[in-house]
Amino acid sequence: MKMKGRSVITYNVYAPTNVICMLRPRRQNGQSIIEEGFNIEPSVPFSEYTDLYGNACQRFVLPNGQVTITTEVQAQVNPTKQIPSPVPGYILVGDLPDEVMYYILPSRYCQSDLQELSNLAFQIAGNFVPGYDQVEEIRKWIHQNIKYQYGVSDSTTTALDTARNRIGVCRDFTHLAISLCRALSIPARMTVGYLDKLQEMDLHAWFEVYIGGEWYTFDAVQEVTEGYRIEIAHGRDAADVAMITQFGNATLQSLHVEVNLLENEPVSQN
Template identity: 55%
Template sequence: MQLNAGCELSFYAQSPTPLILMLRPRSGAGQWIIREEYQITPAVNVTEFTDMYGNLCQRVVAPEGPFSIHFSATVQTADLIDTGIGAPYTPVEDLPDDVLHFTLPSRYCQSDQLGSLAAQITKNVESGYDQAEAIRKWIYESITYQYGTSDASTSAVDTAASRVGVCRDFTHLGISLCRALNIPARMVVGYLYQLDPMDLHAWFEAYVDGRWFTFDATQALPRGNRITVAYGRDAADVAFTTQFGSMTLNEMKVWVDAVQNETSESDKKVDEEATLLTTVGSTEQTAN
């Protein structure tokens, strides 16, 4: 499915403020960027780099006063996500070098403190994909999704104790429980079609059987039509905006809409004939 997705961010900077933005998705597995538009007001110098996870990042300095960012894109997305029931666990000694660090604890994912819970959830479950799926299902069934119950400092350990949170918290907990079983797991942020309420979204991927699989603990069943913007160890790596100074976010809008079906072939033919008659017989034509 083709999706039109994007966001608008409106800030007020109390003084000139450096920013790192992470808003541009890139073509890759399950998505192809057809069109994109990036507007920053007022106009400022922008430089772009690729971080260690392959994410596209933009550096700007917002001047004092109002500052806004508009990003939109049309993306071809996969209608389904791959599943792998029974896919085997990949031993740590066989992991690629660039996957190894996704087995370690990180700022919001204290996997070293959640081993007992992970073992309890996956008791008698086959090692590998089935363990990650058991974790996803347990979070979906056991953690209450509720806005306003967590903040930027909430960690996986906090969520495991409170049993409440939002997609960010669900994701941190899923990552931590997988890593506690030596299954590499990483955070993914982006857009999800028909998310309710609409917002920027987070989910996790687990590495089993030599590849990454998608898991979303906020959803009852696997869902495709996702647009990935960034990957990282946890939320510290995938912030859409990172500011280095006093700056207030006043408003944020997010949208994901299906591209309307193209005109049918018969309608196209009628339109082409009408255009041909209009142009060929037009008295407004000029000879070159």
């Protein structure tokens, strides 16, 4: 399926402000990036690097005044990877590949080492078969028990906060899901990007878990995990994959996102 994502971000800048952006798509297996653009208005030079997780990062200085950052991407993507039957099982920690080990450790917003989160994980999923069944129970529990609402959480809200307050947005749903999976020694990471099925057009966050020897996509915001996605970045939590990290005095004025599927029918992919 051909899919297009576009985001327009406007800042009011009161003093030149250094930023790191993660707004360009990941270059990886499973999504063919056919076209993409990254424009800053007014025009300023930017440099790029690839971070430890393979994400593309853009560094630049926001100049004074109103600044607009527009990113566009057009990609050939697959639908969300199907869960095979029988469902993927739990991988023993000793059998995890080295490069997956980072994703069972606690991180800034996913304090999976806390007893309170560990207890919650066992309460929700302790009686289910380790692996897919546990993850899906966690996902469903969050979908049913956490209220989706803008404006009650912020950039410092953690999984523990969300477990207690039971309210938040996709970022918070995802942090809680990741923490509960890690508490069960299931590697879990945060992915941000475009999803075509989203009601309100926005950049979205979901989680991936390593079960049965592969990474699978789960989305606690959706009734069932589905849709076409373009991945922008993934990492341990929002500290790793922040859309924009700023160092200075600038205010986000607006974020406008568009997502479109460009074909009616999926084409064959190998």
